[in-house]
Amino acid sequence: MSKVCSKKNQRRFSDIKELNVDYAKSALLTTTLTVIDHNGDEMMLFLSHEDDLDKKFVAEVERLIKANTPATEQNAD
Secondary structure (H helix, E strand, O other), X not given: OOOXXXXXXXXXXXXXXXXEEEOOOOOOOOEEEEEEEOOOOEEEEEEOOHHHXXXXXXXXXXXXXXXXXXXXXXXXX
16 A cells, blocks of 8 residues: 655645635535645645635634744745
8 A cells, every 4th residue: 555645745834835715606616725835836625615614724724824934934925
């Protein structure tokens, strides 16, 4: 059995440079969250729109990015 996620492929919240969110326009669609790291690598996540779980998830990721990024980097952009 192979490992899907090796340590070299793991990212920290401080590695994230940008989040792009395309919120679902209806209950039948999913929200798409694209996570871009400082190297330009992208990861796409599909989030449930039900009960605003997508908005809660994005808010928590944003909070964790801010909490794990040095203040000097936050002011650089």
